[in-house]
Amino acid sequence: GAGVSQTPSNKVTEKGKYVELRCDPISGHTALYWYRQSLGQGPEFLIYFQGTGAADDSGLPNDRFFAVRPEGSVSTLKIQRTERGDSAVYLCASSLTGGAGFDTQYFGPGTRLTVL
Amino acid sequence: KQEVTQIPAALSVPEGENLVLNCSFTDSAIYNLQWFRQDPGKGLTSLLLIQSSQREQTSGRLNASLDKSSGRSTLYIAASQPGDSATYLCAVIGRGSARQLTFGSGTQLTVLP
Numbered sequence: 001g002a003g004v005s006q007t008p009s010n011k012v013t014e015k016g017k018y019v020e021l022r023c024d025p026i027s028g029h030t031a032l033y034w035y036r037q038s039l040g041q042g043p044e045f046l047i048y049f050q051g052t053g054a055a056d057d058s059g060l061p062n063d064r065f066f067a068v069r070p071e072g073s074v075s076t077l078k079i080q081r082t083e084r085g086d087s088a089v090y091l092c093a094s095s096l097t098g099g100a101g102f103d104t105q106y107f108g109p110g111t112r113l114t115v116l
Numbered sequence: 117k118q119e120v121t122q123i124p125a126a127l128s129v130p131e132g133e134n135l136v137l138n139c140s141f142t143d144s145a146i147y148n149l150q151w152f153r154q155d156p157g158k159g160l161t162s163l164l165l166i167q168s169s170q171r172e173q174t175s176g177r178l179n180a181s182l183d184k185s186s187g188r189s190t191l192y193i194a195a196s197q198p199g200d201s202a203t204y205l206c207a208v209i210g211r212g213s214a215r216q217l218t219f220g221s222g223t224q225l226t227v228l229p
Contacts, residue, residue, distance in 0.1 A: 004159070031215065042120070042205050042219030043160070056216065091159060095215075104150070105217060107159035 002026075004108035006092050012114045013082055021077040021111045025094030032075050033093040033105060034067055043091050049075060082115045089113070118143045118210045122220035129196055130228050137191040137223045139206035144184050147209040151180050151191050154203045154222070163204075164191070196227045 005024040013019050025032050031050055035043035045059040049069045057067075064082075069075040079086055089112050093105040119142045129135050139149070148167045152160040164173045164180040166189070172181040177194040189206055203224045207217040 033216070035217075040221065042207070042221050043217070045216035045218070048215050059216065093160075103215075104162050104165055106162070107152075109157075109159040 004092055004094055004106055006090075006108040006111050008111060009109065010112045010114075012116065014116050015082060015084060017082050017115075019079050019082055019113065021079075021090050021113070023075045023077070023092030023094075023108060025073065025075070025092070026106055027073075029094035029096050029106075030072070031095040031097060031103070031105075032069060033095075034075070034077050035091040035093065037089045037091055037110070039088075046077070079113075082113075084115050087113055087115045118146075118208060118218045120206060120208060120218050120220035122204075122206060122223050124223060125221065126224040126226075128226040128228060131196060131198060133196050133227075134192070134194050135196055135225075137193070137204050137206075137225070139189040139191070139220055141187045141189075141208050141218075143210055144187050145211040146184065147211060149180075149182055149189050149206060149208045150217070151178075151189075152205045152207065154205060160205065193225075196225075198227045198229045200227050201225055 007022045033048050034046040037043040047067050048056040052072045064080045067077045089110040091110045093107045095103040095105045121140045123138045150165045151163045154160050166173045166182040179192040182189045203222040205222045207219040
């Protein structure tokens with residue numbers, strides 16, 4: 001695939017349930033990012049992976065949120081005991097090297113999560 | 117903590133007008149600033165990236181400027197078209213923030229035919 005893909009595109013769940021959101025980055029990109037975007041706001045950073053390791057998880061709001069990237073490619077964002085306030089669009093991005101000065105982040109279409 | 121502000125929040129112009137979108141940031145210690153476009157229900161598309169040592173970047177009808185010392189950037193769109201209608205977001209990578217982008221809330225642009 002040419003771009004970043006995310007599945008599912010939409011997810012509706014009930015409060016208290018567990019959800020997994022998947023991101024498939026551009027092939028060869030070593031850096032992967034998760035952001036969350038609420039209605040009318042810009043995206044907010046959640047976590048950044050360099051290869052298989054989480055280089056910066058300072059944006060995760062609490063311990064209900066967890067993300068993995070076991071083979072350095074596909075990543076899964078996991079949310080436990082979902083709350084209505086978790087409803088948002090979850091965006092994934094990847095970049096070639098993670099070099100801050102020049103490395104463009106390419107975004108996927110997002111997963112719209114709705115918690116009822 | 118870095119904060120990014122975009123003014124105006126929404127803008128409506130007739131086709132053919134030149135327009136300017138504004139972005140300001142509180143901490144001038146940045147690696148770069150990017151302008152993105154977001155269409156409804158879709159992800160973000162990078163339009164222009166300005167490194168901290170640069171003053172401007174141009175791509176087609178778009179020109180972005182950066183004044184790091186004053187914490188300001190502008191996106192200039194020439195000869196606007198209805199297809200330019202979208203939300204425009206600016207974002208910075210701060211020197212103290214690893215690789216995360218800090219975004220403004222965006223300007224929703226409508227170009228009327």
